[in-house]
Amino acid sequence: MVIKVSQAPGPNDILKRTLKHLPKRAVSLLARIFNVILRTHHFPKTWKHARVIYILKPGKDPALPSSYRPISLLDTIGKLFEKILLARILHVVNECGLLRDEQFGFRPRHSTSLQLARLVERITRNFGEIRFTGANFLDVAKAFDTVWIDGLLYKLTLLNFPSYVVHTISSYLRDRTFRASFQTTTSFRRGMRAGIAQGGLISPVLFSLYVTYMTPPSHHVELTLYADDTVIIATFRKSTLLVSYLESYLNDLQRWLSEWRISINVCKSTAIIFARAGRRVIQPRLVTLFGEPIEWVDTTRYLGVTLDTRLAWSPHIDQVRKRTARRMGMLGPLLNRKSGLSIRNGVLLYKQLIRPLMDCACPAWSPLPARISGGYRCYNPSVFASLLVPLGYVSNRHIHENLGVPLFADHIRALTKSFDSKLADVGKPLVRQLGRYLSLPRVSPVT
DSSP, rough: OOOOTTTTOTTTTOOHHHTTTTTTHHHHHHHHHHHHHHHHHHHGGGGEEEEEEEEETOOTTTSSGGGGEEEEOOOOOHHHHHHHHHHHHHHHHHHHOOTTBBBTTOOTTTTTTHHHHHHHHHHHHHHHHEEEEEEEEEEEETTTTOOOHHHHHHHHHTOOHHHHHHHHHHHTTTTOOEEEEEEEEEEOOOOOOSOTTTTOHHHHHHHHTTTOOOOOOOEEEEEEETTEEEEEEEEEEEEHHHHHHHHHHHHHHHHHHHHTOOOGGGGGEEEEOOOTTTTTOOOOOOETTTTTTEEEEOOOOOOEEETTTOOOOOHHHHHHHHHHHHHHHHHHTTTTTTTTHHHHHHHHIIIIIIIHHHHHHHHHEEEETHHHHHHHHHHHHHHHHHHOOOOOOHHHHHHHHTTTTTHHHHHHHHHHHHHHHGGGTTTTHHTTTHHHHHTTTOOOOOO
């Protein structure tokens, strides 16, 4: 069982690295406790308490409470038991295929890049077929905090989960408490009347199971789901009818959301129409959800990537370059020839803190024109030039070869090739429909 020792301890202040060095007698005792929990279906109350700390979101006003992201720290030993419970939940989920095909979140061999690749391919394919693509990006309000516990347990029973698993989950979810800490102040202990535990290992898959019976897509409508990130996609040759399809599905979805007590931040949700360059889009009428209009926008952010109506990727490049520039500014005292930092450590900082900002979700956009990745190339020379003393003219490729760092374009190709090679292992019909999957070389069976 893998334990991430770098994570912060919970209310009991037991470090995770401590669990790695427990004597055999203590491990045996924990095993006995865990077995008793599974037999009695009773999750200890002392493990149900959480310490909530708040972290300021980047670029937000520190005077506003909404600018802070709450982080829930749970009991260390309780999370260790969650790993055992999670394995049993996933066994039932995978054996019975309980999660809907459109849900890519918290599943093995799935990733945000894979879901983005599916969405981008659908849009670009519609470009080639001279079709419009309309999409509603819905923001689920406090997804984990508002889950209806009785409704969740009812769904688990309908999905034929073993009774001991359902009862153990029920004990895990009920009568939870928390204290909120900010700077030097700590609140009184409060109870949680709804929702699943933030930071819990089983919480993501429980939420996915809770929404697995979401209203099925109708004609010309598809769904793209990644945990609580929900996108409704409609395709048609006329933009006016496109809006009608979206509106019809939203009306059906609204009834399901009300029935299962799921709230949507309509003011944070967006709608966008993707159309190839040169195609005129008539200003569409507003679509509404719960009587509130969803704003039509030219750009929107999904799974860490900025999408625009023409899928030109220029807004995404601008956003990434700004973030990269800020990151390089923060690392400026280290990434310069006078800092005394070794070249090896400078390259390590580049690989760990700078390059991941630029190659994020690259399998989704790398098959598109080379100008996209070209927008980032200026950062590689600037990083390495600040580390190396220039001795006359040395080509960029030569510098990369000496440092053992591939050129950014080569790095992107390698990541994309690795991504494509793993598609066949996913075994999902929606993935097998990808054009890049159909273009993969097939290996003849050995006879």
